[in-house]
Amino acid sequence: MMSESAGLLARVVTLGFFIGTMVWVFVGLRKEYVNLEAPSKRFYHDLRLWTVLSMLPHVIVYLFL
Amino acid sequence: MQDTVNEVAHGLASIDITIVIMYMFGVFVLGTFFAKYVKSAGDFFVASRALPFWAIGMSIVVSDIGAMDFVAVAGSAYTDGIAVANFDWIGSMPAMVFAAFVFVPYFWRAGVYTIPEFLGRRYNTAVQVIHAAIWGVFLLTMLSLMLWVTGDQLSNTILGWDPHRVVWLMVLITGVYTCSGGLSAVVMVDVVQLIIMFVGGIALLVLSMWEVGGPMELQRKVHDLKPRMIVTIEAEPTIEEAAVERTMEQAGFDVIKVERVQAANIENPNKFFLRVASIRLPQTDADKPSRVRDNTRAYVAEKLGALCGGADNVEVNEVVTYEGHFKMLLPHDTDKPYPWTGIVFGLGIVLAIAYMSGNQAVVQRTLGARSEWHAKGGMLFGGFLKSFIPLMVAVPGLCALVLAPDLHDGERAVPHMIATLLPPGLRGLMFVALFAALMSSVDSTLNSSATIWTNDLYGRLRQLLTGKPLSDRHALIAGRIFTLSFIVLAGLLAPIIGRAESLYVFIQTLLSLFQGPTLAILVLGIMWRRATRWGGLAGLVLGVAFTGILNSVEGVFHSGDPFLFIAWWSFVFSMVVTIIVSLLTPPEPEEKIRGLVWGQVMKDGEIQRVLRERVQ
Numbered sequence: 252m253m254s255e256s257a258g259l260l261a262r263v264v265t266l267g268f269f270i271g272t273m274v275w276v277f278v279g280l281r282k283e284y285v286n287l288e289a290p291s292k293r294f295y296h297d298l299r300l301w302t303v304l305s306m307l308p309h310v311i312v313y314l315f316l
Numbered sequence: 317m318q319d320t321v322n323e324v325a326h327g328l329a330s331i332d333i334t335i336v337i338m339y340m341f342g343v344f345v346l347g348t349f350f351a352k353y354v355k356s357a358g359d360f361f362v363a364s365r366a367l368p369f370w371a372i373g374m375s376i377v378v379s380d381i382g383a384m385d386f387v388a389v390a391g392s393a394y395t396d397g398i399a400v401a402n403f404d405w406i407g408s409m410p411a412m413v414f415a416a417f418v419f420v421p422y423f424w425r426a427g428v429y430t431i432p433e434f435l436g437r438r439y440n441t442a443v444q445v446i447h448a449a450i451w452g453v454f455l456l457t458m459l460s461l462m463l464w465v466t467g468d469q470l471s472n473t474i475l476g477w478d479p480h481r482v483v484w485l486m487v488l489i490t491g492v493y494t495c496s497g498g499l500s501a502v503v504m505v506d507v508v509q510l511i512i513m514f515v516g517g518i519a520l521l522v523l524s525m526w527e528v529g530g531p532m533e534l535q536r537k538v539h540d541l542k543p544r545m546i547v548t549i550e551a552e553p554t555i556e557e558a559a560v561e562r563t564m565e566q567a568g569f570d571v572i573k574v575e576r577v578q579a580a581n582i583e584n585p586n587k588f589f590l591r592v593a594s595i596r597l598p599q600t601d602a603d604k605p606s607r608v609r610d611n612t613r614a615y616v617a618e619k620l621g622a623l624c625g626g627a628d629n630v631e632v633n634e635v636v637t638y639e640g641h642f643k644m645l646l647p648h649d650t651d652k653p654y655p656w657t658g659i660v661f662g663l664g665i666v667l668a669i670a671y672m673s674g675n676q677a678v679v680q681r682t683l684g685a686r687s688e689w690h691a692k693g694g695m696l697f698g699g700f701l702k703s704f705i706p707l708m709v710a711v712p713g714l715c716a717l718v719l720a721p722d723l724h725d726g727e728r729a730v731p732h733m734i735a736t737l738l739p740p741g742l743r744g745l746m747f748v749a750l751f752a753a754l755m756s757s758v759d760s761t762l763n764s765s766a767t768i769w770t771n772d773l774y775g776r777l778r779q780l781l782t783g784k785p786l787s788d789r790h791a792l793i794a795g796r797i798f799t800l801s802f803i804v805l806a807g808l809l810a811p812i813i814g815r816a817e818s819l820y821v822f823i824q825t826l827l828s829l830f831q832g833p834t835l836a837i838l839v840l841g842i843m844w845r846r847a848t849r850w851g852g853l854a855g856l857v858l859g860v861a862f863t864g865i866l867n868s869v870e871g872v873f874h875s876g877d878p879f880l881f882i883a884w885w886s887f888v889f890s891m892v893v894t895i896i897v898s899l900l901t902p903p904e905p906e907e908k909i910r911g912l913v914w915g916q917v918m919k920d921g922e923i924q925r926v927l928r929e930r931v932q
Contacts, residue, residue: 284421
């Protein structure tokens, strides 16, 4: 079994990978670049939102398993 | 496995067979319907650039998941636990986000049909041809293997059908609709196949969970299981299985099964026989450190050695414990194949991104998107759908651990669950789901290999010899000829490649040598304008050579199966080589890399306009 500190490190790095990716898409990329040629400007055509919604369940899985 | 699958085959009702036949007929009709829309090479290879995001996402997922994934992933969950789900979670979603926002827009805007074509534009023809040749051979070999898996492992062992006939039935169905309808037919058939696969997979999940008593009960029951030890014994033929069983029971172990597997000594097959014994260990051993388990191994070897002429004739292959079966992140020094460091760095950062951004079968769907937004959205939707795959394949494997804890081979888990849990009708649907998973992988691989061979190998060679590029009509005819030739060739080679395990391992190893270096030159090609043609070529060739050395030298990594670590270090090495050689060689002219590197496209509105015109 993994020691507590090693387990924490593994969890932090893994969660950082997911959360870092979400932050990069939401903050690091320009909205116009992400949504270039989107069918409309409505919120449900914003791919930044769908990126976060698709990745959130993974964050929960790696937080608890 | 034969016992279990015979049980399944005998349990097949006529309604199940009817469902399978109706499915195959339906797929054939749907696929060939799209032939009337194919008038040009663009229609054939990139579906007229008209695909919506939902079709792209569904097609990516179903192309990626094969029927044997159902069996192998469930088997791995049975043996090693839920950590196998990492391949569909951390090994997919972040990589697909990177692919969607870094790689796909550049491939799409460049107006290319293939990834080697993009590499050729960014670097040079040598990089394009090397990349295309390896992927071309790999995809063709995979095609044969997939067909044989359908014919032999799925149809013959489970349904009892003649494998050769099933292979040629698959050749006929997938060959005709892929050849006539091109990418549109492949993607639209994939959409239907994904729905069928999800219905079958969810039915298996719900019924197995119902039988176990829910997620909490599943966890409790798995933790209560005693660890097992699998032992291989070479013994005189006079020693009976019962004697092995008696010896271990007298030593205080609970014997699950002793079976004769095969003659072990090739030179004198009458002298030695190989037996495999599964032995249940005391529960207390489960929580003890591996040193204590090593003592148990030695004790077992000593006891059985006394029976069969010495401890040297006894080999303890595997100790199966269940303490980490619900852990996604396993220790760096775990004896299981998924240490967390390898999972994050080797899988998450290198292999997954290389696969999602460098695999023609995945990327080709996004190149057929109706707009850049649909290309990106398709990748994201695919990642979202892939999140459900472990629930349908890994969780039933864990449930099998509770419902059938004594299976010798984890890959028996899914056939056993189908045999025991699913009623007639639903069992036919599950078989259709397995066929759907496999046929969708076959059609996608066929279409992608024909695209690479037409554009990057045949087209390039013809241009070098005649000085003229392929005309649109010529490319369409060549694409169809390659499609038909490859599916027939794959059908002919299927029994040979399917049985030659070493060839399959060689091809897989070849691809794994290639993933890290490919990603390195793709990343630098897009992100760094100073990367040069010589840098890219050196990074690719030396990176593959370096990976080959890492692969052949033993003891470099702690893990018994270090492919995740090799992928990471080959990526780092190729990055360094590409950077050094690029800095030592003259920069590429501005007009050559115009629109192919990140900074330019992000900042320059004029370039964005030119690129949009290029793909229209």
